[in-house]
Amino acid sequence: MFDAIRRYTGRFRVPTRPRPADVPQKRAHNLFEAAAVYVAARVEDDEDRAEEAAAWVSPEALSFGVSELACRAVVALARERDESPGAVARDLLGLPAN
Template identity: 75%
Template sequence: MFDRIRKYADRFRGTGGAEPPARREKRGHNLFEAAAAYVTARAEDDQDRIEEAAGWVSPEALSFGVSELACRAVVALARERGQSPRTVARDLLGLPAA
């Protein structure tokens, strides 16, 4: 599963998975690091860190990383609460129960 995500993410960076992992690491932050830093900075309302993290990867890659982080967070909370992911997502967004 993670190989598929990594290959998908490589398309955003233009590597196509052709470069060895050590070479990719030297390029800077990966999209998941950027997404984690971006979401954390947003949660803490730190505009400087938001802008810094947003500059680490392309906007498309950041969007994918934030989306992946959101999915994983909702699934983890749903398991923790013993609820469905749909119920948790709606609750987090302040939407009425469906």
């Protein structure tokens, strides 16, 4: 009886094949990782790497990630310099102080 049940339920199982260990697993990139790689590549004038990172996420997600990275960088620099974020942002962009 149990054998009949095992055969019946076995038809519904999806066979899974183990992946070989030497096959690299493709990992999804998140938007912050894409933004970090994109900005670093732009700083280093590595256009190929910047294009690769830009392809990891949608343009909107990349824009959000770059914006978030910029905000965090300005805040970190402002704390380090003991200045306001506005003053640091203006200095980074080469704008005159208010």
